[in-house]
Amino acid sequence: MAGGHGGGDYKDLVVFLAAAGVVVPLFNRWKISPVLGFLAAGVLLGPDGLGRFADVVPWLGWFTIDDADQLAQLSELGVAFLLFMIGLELSWERLKAMRRLVFGFGMMQVLLCAAILAGAFMLLGQPLAGAAVLGMGLALSSTAVVLPVMAERGRMRGVVGRATFAGLLAQDLAVAPILITVTVLTTLSAAGGDLSPAVLGPALLTLAPAAVGLALIVLVGRLGLRPLFRSVAKSRTRSHGGSQELFVALCLLVVVGAGVAAQASGLSMSLGALIAGILLAETEYRREIEINIEPFKGLLLGVFFVGVGIGLDLDVVAAEPILVFGLALGVIAIKAVLIFGLARAWGLSARAAIETALVLGPAGEFAFVIVNTSLVEGVATPAFTQAVLVAATISMFAVPLMAMLGQRIAGARVAAIPIADDPVLALAPETDRTEVSVLIVGFGRVGRLVAEMLAEHGQRFIAVDTDPSAVAAGRRDGYDVSYGDAARSEMLSLCGIETIKALVVTMDAPTKVDDVVIAARALRDDLVVIARARDDRHAARLYGLGVTDAVPETTEASLQLAENTLVDLGVPMGLVLASIHERRDQYRAVFQAAIPEDRRNRATRALRASLKP
Numbered sequence: 001m002a003g004g005h006g007g008g009d010y011k012d013l014v015v016f017l018a019a020a021g022v023v024v025p026l027f028n029r030w031k032i033s034p035v036l037g038f039l040a041a042g043v044l045l046g047p048d049g050l051g052r053f054a055d056v057v058p059w060l061g062w063f064t065i066d067d068a069d070q071l072a073q074l075s076e077l078g079v080a081f082l083l084f085m086i087g088l089e090l091s092w093e094r095l096k097a098m099r100r101l102v103f104g105f106g107m108m109q110v111l112l113c114a115a116i117l118a119g120a121f122m123l124l125g126q127p128l129a130g131a132a133v134l135g136m137g138l139a140l141s142s143t144a145v146v147l148p149v150m151a152e153r154g155r156m157r158g159v160v161g162r163a164t165f166a167g168l169l170a171q172d173l174a175v176a177p178i179l180i181t182v183t184v185l186t187t188l189s190a191a192g193g194d195l196s197p198a199v200l201g202p203a204l205l206t207l208a209p210a211a212v213g214l215a216l217i218v219l220v221g222r223l224g225l226r227p228l229f230r231s232v233a234k235s236r237t238r239s240h241g242g243s244q245e246l247f248v249a250l251c252l253l254v255v256v257g258a259g260v261a262a263q264a265s266g267l268s269m270s271l272g273a274l275i276a277g278i279l280l281a282e283t284e285y286r287r288e289i290e291i292n293i294e295p296f297k298g299l300l301l302g303v304f305f306v307g308v309g310i311g312l313d314l315d316v317v318a319a320e321p322i323l324v325f326g327l328a329l330g331v332i333a334i335k336a337v338l339i340f341g342l343a344r345a346w347g348l349s350a351r352a353a354i355e356t357a358l359v360l361g362p363a364g365e366f367a368f369v370i371v372n373t374s375l376v377e378g379v380a381t382p383a384f385t386q387a388v389l390v391a392a393t394i395s396m397f398a399v400p401l402m403a404m405l406g407q408r409i410a411g412a413r414v415a416a417i418p419i420a421d422d423p424v425l426a427l428a429p430e431t432d433r434t435e436v437s438v439l440i441v442g443f444g445r446v447g448r449l450v451a452e453m454l455a456e457h458g459q460r461f462i463a464v465d466t467d468p469s470a471v472a473a474g475r476r477d478g479y480d481v482s483y484g485d486a487a488r489s490e491m492l493s494l495c496g497i498e499t500i501k502a503l504v505v506t507m508d509a510p511t512k513v514d515d516v517v518i519a520a521r522a523l524r525d526d527l528v529v530i531a532r533a534r535d536d537r538h539a540a541r542l543y544g545l546g547v548t549d550a551v552p553e554t555t556e557a558s559l560q561l562a563e564n565t566l567v568d569l570g571v572p573m574g575l576v577l578a579s580i581h582e583r584r585d586q587y588r589a590v591f592q593a594a595i596p597e598d599r600r601n602r603a604t605r606a607l608r609a610s611l612k613p
Helices: 011-029 034-045 058-063 068-089 092-097 099-123 128-139 143-152 159-190 197-205 207-238 244-264 269-281 286-311 314-319 321-345 350-360 366-377 382-397 399-410 412-416 445-456 468-476 489-494 510-523 536-545 553-568 573-594
Strands: 438-441 461-465 481-483 502-505 528-533 549-552
Touching: 011 034, 011 058, 011 068, 011 286, 034 143, 034 286, 034 382, 068 159, 068 244, 068 269, 068 286, 092 099, 099 128, 099 159, 099 321, 128 159, 128 321, 128 366, 128 382, 143 159, 143 350, 143 399, 159 269, 159 350, 159 366, 207 244, 207 269, 207 468, 244 269, 244 286, 269 286, 286 382, 286 481, 286 489, 314 321, 314 382, 321 350, 321 382, 350 399, 366 382, 382 399, 438 445, 445 461, 445 468, 461 468, 468 481, 489 510, 502 510, 510 528, 510 536, 528 536, 536 549, 536 573, 549 553, 553 573
Parallel strands: 438 461, 438 502, 461 481, 502 528, 528 549
Antiparallel strands: none
């Protein structure tokens, strides 16, 4: 045990954290997915890695994970957090926009690959239930590996990236039905595989508590989640941005609470977390939740993959190398051929279909969840299941190679094809992020007026605010407003700052305006940034921070008040306008001097032009 090395009960956890701090950054430097880094760390630190030599070299025991069960619960939480994040992405708007690809190409890929793989496993001597579970598990690809690899290669914005994302989205949707099907199959397997009504009926009845539990989760979630998050958000507003820990705690409560409720109903913790994510996907708190959950998800998912690496029996590779590598190649080949055919049937070009098929061919992380279930329940042969798990891992390590091979076959031309020019993708318009022109930060009276003017001129926008009341009012009126702190670069990224044309900051708190401008400029130097300033001194400071235009509200209001007062007192209009114009020129000179030299390419529009008499 861990304690035998003098490291106490937390030695294994310390080893894992050390691996996360060393191995994963190393893989990032090599431009390899961190998921593969965690898998490699698990293999290296497990009993089949350095653990083999601990008896000969005792000090190696300090760098091995002896008790994989110690990380098991954290590992289960990691999968739950991954499913929760997937649920947050399954918004109705996104599914509606990509319905033909997701429910056509994607779902057919899952069904066809699962059926063919199950048939192949039956030919290899596996029982029906075991073959079905293995087929469903390996039919899914790796969202955690494929998307980062594709994004790194710049392939997500083209035809291939869109089709790949639709396929992965369909697979994510299929996880819940697959987990429920596995529950039924394990019950049937315990009854000897008898499919008679006398056995099938009770097996299906075992889902009754699960159905009731899911119904309660959905009901409680729809009625209680939004008020809970609104209450915490209001407490943050009253404390001027504080109480961040309460929001994080609520996010953790939702994930773990939904998972525990699902477990109590006889289903998996992951399924409960997925349902909770879907329920929150349509709320105004989705983006803020993603930011708060991401660090926990990444670390806990790392525990999951380290656990997978530790649990892999590499002796199987030594004993049956042909079987293991044959299974890995066979799974990739079968899935790639089927996905290529489906992609062509859905209108993708041959080269785009090849690249899509290659990156979706390897197995994914849910293979370990589903296949391990069959191993625990005794649905499949233990020795064969271990070989399948090792083969699935090898196939995941092949994802970067498949992506590189697919890109070379497809060529850069495929990625450059506009979505509208592709016959299949043209039927599924881009989601909101690529069509938004303006991001409005702050949706009070000023922000709402800006939104109304943008809408009047056909400019699409989204808005974000830290005031839950303003957000709720805006959403009631049909505006796309989200809750969140735009001073955080993560929030700006989730709002699509990489693709928008302009950022309008309308908040009345000068320091918060400064923070948003600084965060935006750190992400994009070419972005048009228009900010509301308190006065001329604040405007000068904003120009120094790099805004395109700053509008000093008190300065302009003061000049208009002075102009009206002087005219009403009988001062000649020409003299009044001349003095007002002179004062505006003085302010413009101050603002121009505050602008960094590399940005002094045009006159400022901070103050309106003088009126003609």
